[in-house]
Amino acid sequence: MAGGPAGRRPRVHPADEPLLLADDLAAVRGDGCFETLLVVGGRAAKPERHLARLGRSAAALELTGPDEQEWLAGIGMATREWGAESEGVLRLVLSRGPERGGPETAYITVGPVGPQVLRARAEGVAVTVLIRGFASDVADSAPWLLLGSKTLSYATNMAAVRHAAANGFDDVVYVSSEGEVLEGPRSTVVIERAGELLSPPQEVGILEGTTLGAMTAVARQAGVTVRRERLLVADLLAADAVWLVSSVTLAARVRRIDGVALPSTVPGVDVARLVDRAVGRP
């Protein structure tokens, strides 16, 4: 675990020693942003995409943060600490710093990939559709809602996942108040239809998925089209296959949406393989 204030040289901080002051705005206001990266073969996957998104989130929050070289130095230190033997989860955190005043807080954690992630990769997931409460046109008109930013304020995302689990589901697909498909609380929705891959456009008020971006580049080389298109729940139910893609879980095939089992046929496009290649996984 590497920590320290923004703008200083990174240093290793023992994981079992407190790092944050009690009034750090990360803790008392969720006032900051983060990224989660997969560590595979001793290297963090697609760091440039995560740093670009972290930079956009920081700008939306009016935070500065370490520059790209400083983050890369910290990522290098954290991945060396983690080693190459097993996959890991690396998190970049940037907060406004202590409420009493002082520099922004920037740190990196690294830890193991959880068993739920491994199960979702291997067996797929059952998802429930939940409203996120916003109309799909609100992101542009109300920037204070921070809809395109990956902020530390994830309480409702975690509550949605708990709500799903209490009803026997592994994960969630959010829809807008008009019923448009948005995203998962921790993932991007991708469907296969007639040999093409489709995913909702960012302007419906969702995060721009780094895994979707990296996968799109790999898919293009493989002759597979990835298009951004507005989707309804009916489009998921009628799809040849549905996935949740994300940086750590990678590709989780959706097996069931609420009461409806999805077709278990072999899909035409091997999304899991495309994602593996996108993150440099053997």
Place this chain on the structure above:
Amino acid sequence: MAGGPAGRRPRVHPADEPLLLADDLAAVRGDGCFETLLVVGGRAAKPERHLARLGRSAAALELTGPDEQEWLAGIGMATREWGAESEGVLRLVLSRGPERGGPETAYITVGPVGPQVLRARAEGVAVTVLIRGFASDVADSAPWLLLGSKTLSYATNMAAVRHAAANGFDDVVYVSSEGEVLEGPRSTVVIERAGELLSPPQEVGILEGTTLGAMTAVARQAGVTVRRERLLVADLLAADAVWLVSSVTLAARVRRIDGVALPSTVPGVDVARLVDRAVGRP
């Protein structure tokens, strides 16, 4: 500053020493709840109302937390540390604890009242009306949105206040997607109309204000009616007076709403005095 895991005896923790592990879910997910209390004359104001609301927030988040006696012991310790000479801000924080596993995190901070608070009390505030993006009927149907809970995920509230400040305003009044008046990011809206005080009902998807509750009890004794009624922005503009009430700022008279100056006449009901009495302020 008193800290420590839930269920243990409180102890004093120096404010300048780190308290939280880097993966505390308060910091990396905003996954917890909090309360902010005014310390006046060496005592925390209306602790029972704050502890009741903290209990409701914790239940919505499926957290347990210290029991009321444990919190009161911590509050007593924190207020003794602070002393009786000046007003203070005391914060109760409860999070799900470290992501790696372990007990919930519970702690208390205490610090000074900021200059913006003193100015808002003395001079009132100019507010801008911003949408919160939700319909006013969503709280009941979508409990995962945690609309009645005071969670640590306040990034959008802080962004709304920054957006207001960038446009020359001191604070915000949120409206629902239908234009119903909701609340401030850190306060409850109260208006005076024809000698009565009115405030939006909780079912529009807002926090139940502890200051409004305490003030209502005091007002009743003084023969002043406080009613809960759905309000539109036009009701604010036509009111005899508009206030934002909250636990630390207490009562801030609203002087301007966007481009419209509100009447500066002496109101019929002295809301500031009612709130002072409600919090035991001389």
